[in-house]
Amino acid sequence: MTDQTKSSTPAKPPFWRDPDKRALVFQGVFLLLVVVVLFTLIRNTMLNLEARGISSGFGFLETSTGFKIAETLIPYDESSSFFTAFLVGLLNTIKVSVIGVFLATILGFIMGVARLSKNWLVARLSAVYVDTLRNIPLLLQLFFWYFAVLRPLKNPKQADNFFDIIFLSNRGLYGPKPIFEDGSGLILFALIAAIVGIIVLRIWAKKRMENTGERFPVFYTSLGLIIGLPLLALIGTGFPVSWDIPELKGFNFRGGMVMTPEFSALVFALSIYTSSFIAEIVRAGIMSVDKGQTEAAYSLGLKPSWTTRLVIIPQAMRVIIPPLTSQYLNLTKNSSLAAAIAYPDLVSIFAGTALNQTGQAVEIMGMTLAVYLFLSLTISSLMNWYNASKALVER
């Protein structure tokens, strides 16, 4: 038998019939094509820029902008650099996204659960909510919230006044802003202590339950701690906090904290629109958990509330997380519609005003896209990581 064997490795066919080699050649050609196309695009852009004498490079980032921005999270004025303006826009984008995601999640979960409610009326209402909001374009909703809600609001002189500290007008919602004076460090300390305390409490309560089976009202105790401790510190140090209360001076309120109509409309529209999608995701997630799971839990004697918490939610979350991630991504990207209603987000400030003042479209759009890609990849990798850690183990 051995003498029949010419070689122990199979003979080699000509390369065009060998799938491995064919694949190599194909990929080589494809790669070449991609490189050529990319190269041509870049070369063209360079040539075009040069031919038209448009300045290029990132030098502009250091020059001062000369324009003002209404809402900033970091110090910024006309003499700040374009890079600072970029950061201002980026932070504003992150701000609306984070708040929007937070609200959309809460609202979405409520609506999703409501749609499964045994209460017929509640289920119907939430179905109407979901079906209406997800079938109307976001931009339209944005305009609606901005213009329809702005109009009926009064001007600052006739602002709706709540206890002389909160004012609602067409300039936004003004409220008092805490100013921490000397000794307020203790309050921060108390807050940290409360958080540490809660963590310790949770661990202790879990241990105790494991050891004795007794349960401890962790949630309410935590709530008490996080409010009570700083409050105690506040009283103990004799209220070293003063409030900057908004006051009507001239045209507008001065001082205090403000939620502008632009910000509110954007957050409103984004979170309501997204919540209608999240509601559907949550509903599908809960429905994906087999009825048998509930029955098994009931027949073991678990109460409905425990069943939901220990059996249904953990299983539903696995189904919910992946589509929820894409909704978070969508919300973040959709926050770029801010430009339409004057909220100074990244696209509005940087890819808008700054682009126009400098004329350096390529650099600015490049940076903007890079930021969005970075945000998207961050969110999705966080969620993927979470998801992988919770994946069901199967055979």
Add this chain to the structure above:
Amino acid sequence: MTTQKYPVGQHPNLPPPNNTVGVLFWLKENMFNGVLNSILTLFSFYVIITLLPPLLKWAIIYADWTGDSKDACTKDGACWVFIRVWFDQLLYGRYPSDSIWRINLSYVIAIVAAIPLFFSAVPKKIKLVLAAFLLVVYPIICFYLYYGGGFGLEVVETPRWGGLFLTLVIAVSGIVLSLPLGILLALGRRSNMPVIKSFCVVFIEFWRGIPLITVLFMASVMFPLFVPESLSPDKLLRVLVGVILFSSAYMAEVVRGGLQAIPKGQYEAAAALGLNYPKSMILIILPQALKMVIPGIVNTFIGLFKDTTLVLIIGLFDLLGMAQLAATNPNWLGFTVEGYVFAAVGFFVFCFSMSSYSQHLERVLNTGHRN
């Protein structure tokens, strides 16, 4: 309680006891069982009662319906005269009114050709022919009808396209053309050739990671920077290309889901029968995968349909853009809300019917595995 005894096994079916059926019982079971539920029910009633009557008053009872100028709007409610006067523009943009029949004709053709696709009694062959017509021949007819030129049709430049018509043009061509691209990308992403695979991954993740308005901005004003000067296609065309690339990335992910759901055995059976890669894809895998993801495709389409409103930011006037334009006409100031409501209803009708259809399909596809 009846204590009447029946012989063993002869117990008749009795109606359920009174306290477990009827309207009152239903109300109690579904709306007022327990304190919490009763509160929720009352709260819901409150919501309905505060929202509905004012809405009805505004939209119907105190609304103006007849007339042809702003002066006809005398009542407190909505002025639907505004919509009536601008109706053609909202639907067709600035398309010349004596040519609107061209657009309507294309709608009629589409509807006539598409209806048989929804009846299972129609033979598969005819369906295939119709689908091929709709996907290949029909777009050409449409382009000719819309743009004109030659054979006696007057040219209508794309800047005059607008309203719902433009919305449909962008959304439909976006979805139809992004499907093949999406399929290629999905296949590429599942390929075991590293170069192809990474290209597809990067391509898909790139387009999914950036906001559509930046894409539209680049397509509408930056595009000529990237290409040689000689290349300068129409703005609408460039926007379409942007939209197609954008939605193809989403489409790719939808199709990939379908491909993943095809059991390995199907690939193996195809291979064992001697079908090569392209043949087994076209004949075996894709038909199954695509059928499975029709709901996903419809959902992508709905998303795209709504996203077309963003073109108003770059100066194309879709349905919403037209509504805004009409509301800023000096002769018709003050009817912004009517314009928005009309646009909202328009979008809602389209999107809601499509999403109901896709949910219906989902149910059919889920349960219909055995035929």
Add this chain to the structure above:
Amino acid sequence: MTESNQRELSDEIVIRINQMHKWYGEFHVLKDINLEVTKGERIVICGPSGSGKSTMIRCINRLEEHQQGQIIVNGTELTNDVKNIEEVRREVGMCFQHFNLFPHLTILENLTLAPMWVRKVPKSEAEATAMHYLERVKIPDQANKYPGQLSGGQQQRVAIARSLCMKPEIMLFDEPTSALDPEMIAEVLDVMTTLAEEGMTMLCVTHEMGFAKKVADRVIFMDAGQVIEQNTPTEFFENPQNERTQLFLSQILGH
């Protein structure tokens, strides 16, 4: 037929069902059910598909609600009262056709969850009990795996152990073997037989007639929502009274 399962029964009644009726909407699914189960009794329920077997035993731990008549379990009457329901469910264990293990928890966690939350047993004790029952069902080595990693037979045995961990007075089984491959059926029936021999009160819906003959004190035959016949296995199989029973037996044994 072996007579091994003819034995003295206590006369303490743990389940009493009294003229019980149930409707699904307009559909009269259970009709005038009367049943008394004494402590330690082993009852097998059989009957054609759709006859209401599952519905009946699900009424016993109030997974379904009955509309007329009484069900009294261990002295507690099942009404709308949540407290009663909880009490009964603590005392009654149930195994389902599709096991219904919690897929996101390990086997051990599946077994300790209810004792810790419902009976407030400390974790270490709950785990000891869990391991004990896992040994009883012969799979202690799988304790840290997830349900998805076990075979069907193993999963069903875990499900039985999970119920047992609650130390129930009564066990209900709803076709525990009908979703299993033949080799696995044997494993599960083995466990159930051991349980029966130890004196657990059991109500078991099953078509495994071998099991019925071997362990049941009483076989109940249901059809169209009614109890048609009940008897000792010997009598039931050898000498069925009702013609519907005869028909059913001829079908099921001839198969």
Add this chain to the structure above:
Amino acid sequence: MTESNQRELSDEIVIRINQMHKWYGEFHVLKDINLEVTKGERIVICGPSGSGKSTMIRCINRLEEHQQGQIIVNGTELTNDVKNIEEVRREVGMCFQHFNLFPHLTILENLTLAPMWVRKVPKSEAEATAMHYLERVKIPDQANKYPGQLSGGQQQRVAIARSLCMKPEIMLFDEPTSALDPEMIAEVLDVMTTLAEEGMTMLCVTHEMGFAKKVADRVIFMDAGQVIEQNTPTEFFENPQNERTQLFLSQILGH
């Protein structure tokens, strides 16, 4: 044991496997396989789960790639050469455990697809052939149904007919009956027996020992990636040489 299947075999060798090895990653799944199959020979392959039976027959039509040694089918060596692979696949039909019919095509379309696209047979002719084979497997009346509408046994018979429509020289079967209910197993084995009696070269992985005894010319026993024993069925069942074979036979026949 019947001797009905002892008959003259041609000495034309259609499959030659020569010192063949295969790895999955680091895992050595097939070790030094040597096998010669003559035209018309019927071979049954058995062995414990995971022993590499499926992998071996899947290597024969290159659904899996081997890394060392030679496989020559009908004079064509299986290498990376696409042309050779296509040639071999045209000559070798295969039936899978889960049938793998194409659910979006009717039975008739399932049967005509490959002849039309691979062998470029005109449609009318392909349909005639298809109907012929559907009659052979006794379900011509199902031609216009979809696979989802047939029972498992019917589906498997369609799968066999689908392979036959390509007029293969050799048929491979990978546990064709193990996903079927007992009643359906008989239908499928019937068809396979007829096929065997008509002189088709067959390699069949199966645990149906009755079938093996009735039709096989040779039984091959595999364990841990190796061919442990091969012999005529009579010898194999009555007088197994290797102790692993004995153990396996005792398990499978005792079951």
Add this chain to the structure above:
Amino acid sequence: GATLDSIKEKGFIQCGVSQGLPGFSNADEKGNWTGLDVDFCRTTAAAIFGDADAVKYTPLSAKERFTALQSGEIDMLSRNTTWTQSRDTSMGINFAGVTYYDGQGFMVRKDLGVTSALELDGASLCTNQGTTTELNMADYFSQHGMTFEPVVFEKSDEVVAAYDAGRCDVYSTDASGLAAQRTKLAEPEAHIVLPEIISKEPLGPAVAHGDDQFFDIVKWSIFVTVEAEEMGLNSSNIKAAAANKDAAPAVKRFVGAEGSLGENLGLEADWAVNVISQVGNYGEIWERNVAPLELPRGLNNLWSKGGIMYAPPLR
């Protein structure tokens, strides 16, 4: 140059205009564009093709306009754009002249009782994104030690809507723009324009770097309209003047009967006749477009009449 060649090849000029500013560039229901800025697209088309209608319009937001011009998406930008040094140089564009001398102003509601911009400390200002307005406001307010809240929209229609809805106290843009946008307010009479003009805003068409010949053509098709007004030539008498063999030498040069003005630009000899006969002289353009807004001619009058509109000699 390249731009001119591609224009000639296409047969029309792609002209970037605003998305709707009455008097400057505004489209009617049918999509026909009118306005001062539009007319200067038309003068260029008349000069090159002898046909003022050989223009296609691209409506652009302020934010898009320079990118569109840089990229070649449009051939010329005639969109109430302020000529500034940095735009002229680093953005790679050339301003071809000034068609309207403007300055930034403020509009407020009458009932606010404000009479001067110096009383605007702390006010909210609505304006358009991507304009010199944003920069001027910042300068002006900090110069006078005042603060303000900018509310900056992408499209001017949205600015008007937000101002009308009461989001801002002040609407700031070029004075001409204020007059134009005021017509879009629900009650135009309820608003006043404050007297302060805080900046110089010379508005005019721009072209991209790289084609001097086209640049010259755009530039001189503006100048001929001013020169024509000064010479008393207008759309109704220009044809007669061209036919008149005994006209003054300057007129003869103007209509191309003498000299080589057209040839210098690479155009037909009668290019200026086409411009004036089809579009009109500057005065006519003004009367047609700007006068209805009730804006005074002011600086935009001829130098000989107290303004600063002044065309270099055509010789």
